[in-house]
Amino acid sequence: RLLRDIVQRRGCQPHVLVLVGAKVELPAELDALAVRFTPRLPDANALLKLVREEAVAYAREHGGRRVEADEAAVRQIVRHLQGLDLHDARRITRQLVHADGALTASDLPQLAKLKFELLNRSGHLHYEYDTAGFDEVAGARRLKRWIGQRRAAFAGNPPPGLAPPRGVLLLGVQGCGKSLLAKAIAGGFGVPLLRLDFGTLYAKYHGETEQNLRAALASADQLAPCVLWIDEIEKGVSADAGEGDGGVSRRVLGYLLTWMAERKAPVFLVATANQVQHLPAELLRKGRFDEIFFVDLPEPDIRVELLRIHLQARDLDPEAFALPALAAAASGFSGAEIEQAIVSGLYAAHAEQRPLDTDLLMAEIRGTRPLSVLMAEQVAALRAWALERTVPAD
Numbered sequence: 176r177l178l179r180d181i182v183q184r185r186g187c188q189p190h191v192l193v194l195v196g197a198k199v200e201l202p203a204e205l206d207a208l209a210v211r212f213t214p215r216l217p218d219a220n221a222l223l224k225l226v227r228e229e230a231v232a233y234a235r236e237h238g239g240r241r242v243e244a245d246e247a248a249v250r251q252i253v254r255h256l257q258g259l260d261l262h263d264a265r266r267i268t269r270q271l272v273h274a275d276g277a278l279t280a281s282d283l284p285q286l287a288k289l290k291f292e293l294l295n296r297s298g299h300l301h302y303e304y305d306t307a308g309f310d311e312v313a314g315a316r317r318l319k320r321w322i323g324q325r326r327a328a329f330a331g332n333p334p335p336g337l338a339p340p341r342g343v344l345l346l347g348v349q350g351c352g353k354s355l356l357a358k359a360i361a362g363g364f365g366v367p368l369l370r371l372d373f374g375t376l377y378a379k380y381h382g383e384t385e386q387n388l389r390a391a392l393a394s395a396d397q398l399a400p401c402v403l404w405i406d407e408i409e410k411g412v413s414a415d416a417g418e419g420d421g422g423v424s425r426r427v428l429g430y431l432l433t434w435m436a437e438r439k440a441p442v443f444l445v446a447t448a449n450q451v452q453h454l455p456a457e458l459l460r461k462g463r464f465d466e467i468f469f470v471d472l473p474e475p476d477i478r479v480e481l482l483r484i485h486l487q488a489r490d491l492d493p494e495a496f497a498l499p500a501l502a503a504a505a506s507g508f509s510g511a512e513i514e515q516a517i518v519s520g521l522y523a524a525h526a527e528q529r530p531l532d533t534d535l536l537m538a539e540i541r542g543t544r545p546l547s548v549l550m551a552e553q554v555a556a557l558r559a560w561a562l563e564r565t566v567p568a569d
Contacts, residue, residue, distance in 0.1 A: 178192070178205060179204055179205060179208070182205070182208050183208070194209075216257070216258060216259070216260060217259075217260070217261050217264065218257075219253055219254070219257065221261070222253045222256045222257065222264055223249070223253050225256075225261060225264055225265055225268060226249060226252065226253060226256075226268050226278070229265065229268045229269055229272050230242040230244065230272060230278070233272050233273065233276065237276070240276065242272055242276055242277060242278060243276065243277035243278070243279070244277070244278045244279075245278065245279045245280065247280075248278055248279045248280045248282070248283070249278055251280065251283060251365070252268075252271070252278060252282065252283065252286060254330075254331060254400060255283065255286050255287060255290065255366075255400065256268070256286070256290075257399075258290075258294070258396075258397045258398065258399060258440075259290065259293070259294075263293055267286060267289050267290065267293075270285075270289065271285065271286060283365070284304075284367075287302075287366075287367035287398075287401075288302065288304070288367075290398060291367065291369070291398060294394055294397045294398055295394050295398070298375075299371065299372065299375050299376055299387055299388075299390065299391040299394075300369045300370070300371055300391055300394055300395060300398075301369065301370040301371075301372060302367065302368075302369060303358065303361070303367075303368040303369070303370055303404070305358070306358045306359070306361045306362040306367075306368050307355055307358040307359040307362050308359060308362045308363075309322075309359050309362070309363055311355070311359065311484065312352060312355055312356060312359050313352075313473065313477050313480035313481045313484055313510065314473055314474075314477040314480065314568070314569040315352070315356060315470070315568045315569055316569055317468075317566065317567060317568055317569060318343075318356065318468050318568040318569075319363075321343075321466065321468075322360055322363045322364070323363070325339075325340040326363060326364060326365075328340060329364050329366075329400070329441060329443060330364070330365075330400075331400075331441070339441055340443060340465050341435070341438075341443065341444065341464070341465055342435070342443055342444030342445060342446070342464050342465060343360075343444075343445055343446075343464055343465055343466050343467070343468055344408075344446045344447075344448065344458075344459075344463075344464045344466075344467045344468070345357070345445065345446070345447045345448070345468050345470055345568070346447075346448050346449075346451055346467060346468070346469050346470070346557075346561060346565060347447075347449070347469055347470030347471065347557075347568070348449075348470070348471065348472055348509060348546065348547070348554055348557065348558070349449050349509065349511075349546060350509035350510060350511030350512055350546065351470045351471065351472060351473070351509045351510055351511075352470060352509075352510045352511075353447040353470050354406060354447065355510075356445075356470065356568070357402070357404040357406070357445045357447060358404075360402055360443070360445055361401075361402040361404075361445075364400075364402060364443060366400045366401050366402055366443075367398070367401045367402070368401070368402050368404055369395055369398060369401050369402070369403050369404065370403075370404045370405075370406060371391055371395075371403060371404070371405050372406075373405070373408070373410060373411025373412075374410075374411075375387075376388050376391065376411070376427070377423070384423050384426075384427060385423070385426050385427060385430055388427055388430055388431065389430065392430075392431075392434050392438075395440075395442050396438060396439075396440040396442060397440075399440035399441045399442045400440075400441040400442070400443075401441075401442055401443070402442075402443045402444075402445055403442050403443070403444050403445070404445045404446075404447070405444070405445070405446045405447070406447050407447060407448060407449060408446040408447065408448050408454070408458075409448045409449070409450050409451075409453040409454050411424075411427065412424060412427060412428040412431065412454075412455060412458065428455060428457065428458070432457055432458070432463065435463055436463075444464070446464070449557075450557075451557060451560055451561070452560075466566055467564070467565045467566065468565060468566050468567070468568040469561040469565040469566065469567055469568060470568045470569075471558065471561075471567060471568070471569065472507060472508070472509060472547060472554075472558075473508075473509070473510060473513075473569075474569070475499075475502050475503060475506075476502075477569065478501075478502035478505050478506075478508065478513060479498045479499060479502045481510050481513045481514075482496070482498050482501055482502060482505075482513060482517075483498065485513065485514045485517050486517065489517065489521065491531065495532070495533075496532070496533050496536065497533045500533070500537070501533065501536060501537060501540060504537055504540045504541060505540050507545045507547040507548060508540070508543070508545045508547075509545065509546060509547075512543060512545050512546070515543075516536065516539045516540045516543055517531075517536065517539075519539045519543075520535045520536040520538075520539040523535055523538075523539065
């Protein structure tokens with residue numbers, strides 16, 4: 176009551192009462208009389224000034240030794256610092272500068288890690304430390320070209336009249352590299368990769384699941400620019416969940432669709448799915464994702480490339496193997512099945528105390544029944560559905 180009398184200026188000079196706090200909860204009697212104001216976070220100019228101040232401070236503390244700075248890297252650092260207040264941005268910048276006396280592109284992964292540890296208050300996002308490059312991915316030529324055309328736009332320089340890219344849905348046969356493509360997209364854009372696990376969102380109390388999703392997506396917005404990866408999205412927003420879970424799945428889907436349509440932060444969404452029949456129509460309609468790509472079983476030339484990549488990853492010389500013959504024998508194999516054939520071949524070679532060669536690897540391939548054989552009907556149905564409805568990744 177005393178605060179209300181003061182606010183209404185009863186028997187006193189004109190004044191303004193200011194209440195400051197991280198979270199100010201007012202009684203209903205005072206809330207109607209208050210105007211809420213949230214200070215803005217620093218913009219790019221303020222952050223650039225801060226970075227330069229820290230560089231000057233470092234030189235002063237180290238006898239005039241100047242900070243080695245790459246201008247392009249400094250611009251990227253400033254972009255990644257957005258979403259932080261001045262105190263946190265200064266603390267992270269100081270760590271980067273004092274680590275090696277330089278600000279270069281090599282500082283970006285450490286900056287992303289520090290920012291994630293600071294802002295991931297929801298606890299439902301996972302920072303993927305190991306992203307990939309497109310040179311580690313066999314095939315997917317059309318998807319690689321699509322990402323390359325939009326890299327500059329996502330970096331903050333969209334062409335006139337165009338908005339930055341927003342996301343893709345990757346459908347495909349299990350084991351054909353959708354997860355690796357999600358990591359490669361983050362590497363292609365040069366931003367950190369965050370993974371949202373729907374399994375950790377669901378809680379037993381009413382409304383808690385939706386609150387967890389809101390907190391996770393709010394953290395992703397603060398951690399922008401980034402790639403947000405939702406793996407096997409059909410398990411979190413299944414169309415056939417109905418009311419069996421009290422409508423939780425429908426409410427989660429509704430909030431996710433709203434966020435996808437209205438988000439302003441540069442968060443590129445990559446969703447992967449194996450079972451398209453479980454996805455709701457609202458998620459698949461044009462406009463939710465920029466594009467829907469289908470990751471199919473690899474063709475013979477892609478299987479040769481897969482064999483070469485996995486052999487080189489294990490310090491084996493691909494030229495010592497008959498790759499075309501092995502690729503032909505691996506018809507219907509996914510990338511994961513080709514990798515496991517090589518792993519099995521290495522175990523067999525170790526047991527026989529001999530190096531892995533074409534004969535051993537051929538025997539492992541011929542002894543493997545791929546998923547396209549074990550689940551032939553399901554794989555054929557998925558490929559037939561995607562034929563006229565999606566864009567081939569390769």
